[in-house]
Amino acid sequence: MLLIYDLMKIVVKIRKITLFILTFVFFIASSFFIHWLEPEVFENPFIGFWYVMTTVTTTGYGDFVPETTLGRIFGLFLYFFGIGLIAIVIGKVVEGFGMYRKLKEEGKLRYKGSGHYVIIGWSSKAQHAMNEILEIDEQGSIVVIDTLPKAPYEHEKLFYINGDATDTHTLERANILDASAVLIFARDNEIDPVSADGKALIIVSTIEGYAVEMERDIYTIVEIIKEKHIPNFKHANVDEFVIADEALSDLMAKAAVHKGSGKLVMKLLGRKNGVDLWKIKKRDAWETYNDAFEALKKVGANLISDRNDFNLFSKLDDSIPDDAELFIICNKETYKKVKQR
Incomplete structure (x- = not known):
């Protein structure tokens, strides 16, 4: 009995992969041994x-x-010995799952x-963007990069990367x-626009340098605080900018002059109206654009632009x-019909 106890102490200290291999070999060897001992019973x-x-x-x-x-x-x-061994193996498996969960959470x-979406910099805006992306792209998944000690949000389609x-x-x-x-967000309640936009510039420059090195294209969308900082990004190859302060001010100004336009834009940006x-x-x-316009109209979709060109009605x-x-x-149902055509 003491011998079995000593064996158990040794087994507990063995590396997982070694333990799994030895356990498998032990069970197979035991199967042949009992067959050799009693071939009449164990044929x-x-x-x-x-x-x-x-x-x-x-x-x-x-x-x-x-x-x-x-x-x-x-x-x-x-x-x-066998029951103790299988208990240790099961314990190691459970421990492995727990370690995986811990490492993933951290x-x-x-x-x-x-085909995933990378969000750099967690904030309330980043969380809202994540929810919008997953609502639009049902097959999408989100990877968040931040320096927080643990994943900032629990979601089955969110994968957290802790790092710079x-x-x-x-x-x-x-x-x-x-x-x-790749979406790069500023922190919540950022009071220093120079610092926030400067950090975004360093991040997007790193991404662009890495893309050039690997000879790949990476689509980047950057939130900046001040529009005047956009020229500083000219060498960074940013695909799209979202201006935090000016966008809100422009929306409020248009709503004041053209009453109701603010509601229209907010409905278009949101998904609650379908x-x-x-x-x-x-x-x-x-x-021609007219061919596209008429075909889309028949299924209930409105053609509004080609990239950022909204003047399609003047050149149908x-x-x-x-x-x-x-x-x-x-709406989403109509979009699915258009994609299938």
């Missing part, structure tokens, strides 16, 4: 394996029982998916090269470029 090693596993898991069906004294002594050894794991976004190793862990887009802004590609049957007879990026307004 083949598989029956021996059945007996070993029902013994060490305390199932004990009793359909196969050793008849000799030596066989029963080995059965006792399996009962004491942002220390690597993200291996693709200006470190390429952190970007690699977020698999940023395979991301659909209508949203969607991007589609040109169809082969659409030669113009040909649509092959690389056009058309934007429409409609």
Whole structure:
């Protein structure tokens, strides 16, 4: 009994992978050994394996029982040592799951998916953007990069990376090269626009440098505090800017002059009214913008622009470029119909 106790102390200290291999070898060897001891009862090693596993898991069906004294002594050894061994293995497995959960929560794991959205800098705006993205893209997933000690938000589609976004190793862990887009947010209640926009510039410059080094394109969207700082980003290759202060001021000004326009814009930006802004590609049957306009109108969608060109109604007879990026307004069901056409 003391020998079994000493063996258990040694087993507990063994590395997981080594323990799993030794456990597998022990069970297989025990299956052949009991078959060798009592070939009349355990006619083949598989029956021996059945007996070993029902013994060490305390199932004990009793359909196969050793008849000799030596066989029963080995059965006792399996009962004491085998049950202890399987308990340790199960404990190691549970410990492994707990460690994985802990490492994931602390942002220390690597993200291996693709087509995801990377959010750098957690804030209330970032959380709202995440919810909007997941509402629009039902198959999407979010990777958040920040320096918080734990994941800032619990969601089945959120993966947290703890690290410095200006470190390429952190970007690699977020698999940023395979991301659909990267969104860089300023902190909540940021009072120093120079510091906030300067930090965003350093981050986006790091991303751009990494993209050039790897010969890949990374779509970046940056929130900046002051519009006058945009020229400082000219070498950073930012795809889109969202201006925090000026956007709100412009919206309020337009609402004051053109009453009701603020509500219209807010409804378009939100998803509560069921209508949203969607991007589609040109169809082969659409030669001109008018062709696209009429075809979309029949299914309940409104064509509003080609990229940032809103003057389509003045050139409906113009040909649509092959690389056009058309934007429409409609609900999700209509958008799905348009995509299937």
